[in-house]
Amino acid sequence: MPSLSAKHPALLIIDMQVGLFDGPEKPHDGERVLANINQLISKARLTGAPIFAVRHTGPQGSPIASGNPLWQLLPTLELDSSVDTLFDKTRPSCFFGTPLTDQLTAGGINELVIVGMKTQFCIDTTCRVAVELGFQPTLVADAHTCMNTPALPAAAIIEHHNATLGGAFVKLLNTADVQF
Template structure:
């Protein structure tokens, strides 16, 4: 069984000073994936990246809250993480195994940080990893446009680290 893992789709990244590349399309893809997961009875996990109390990204900060555009139904598991890799110092792997999950479908933000490190870690921990090619994004950097970063990671991660599929082509098993 596969679970859907949505990484860091939170107010500070979606509504920050710089808008993520293809943000509206990204949110639509993630909402469609959540609908597919619910219809198939697949678990949905949402990671929130947080920092220390009193910081701009404290757990109670509006910046770390899930983006209001996400269509949540109430059955999702929302958890906090403090490192880019969603498995590090969280109960994610144990929670997935307890549910009989053998693979994770990964979507979210930011491509070159938390999405990348989570994809790489999933296989190391024994999970099949699927990266949704149109389900992750970021903003431009001084070296590359966001579109290039996303394309680079889709190409780099495919094969050795994960399967890469378009959101419309994925079916939860």
């Protein structure tokens, strides 16, 4: 279990993929969210905080199947594959069936700054599982997004998840207030 005595944060970027971001259904405030994520990448780099980026991998035949151009991370993300840790997942949790827990533990990471897509699926699940695993997650309120659904507009989904997760599961901050 991670130590809670000293602050050792990492940035976790979830599912900022071509097929999800540039698909027929556009994410709410996508360009602003992308700009905020790139600002957080810069902040993390300045302090030497590790950066992890994950992409969701769908089954063969899916638009986001491994190797498909839509599966790739956005080229406009300011990631550096020579220093950042890139990995794949097949479930909403960034921890299930991935090396993330072991990598964070090996690096002494105890805090996760969480950003990306989609709010009601992978963001929500990863925040909740991070707490169960003993990490201290921070959800960046203005750096995660999703699309409208038949039941709710994306803005309402994001607002609901910020309110539901904030306090009970995560520290909730805006991009400008995040410090690594």
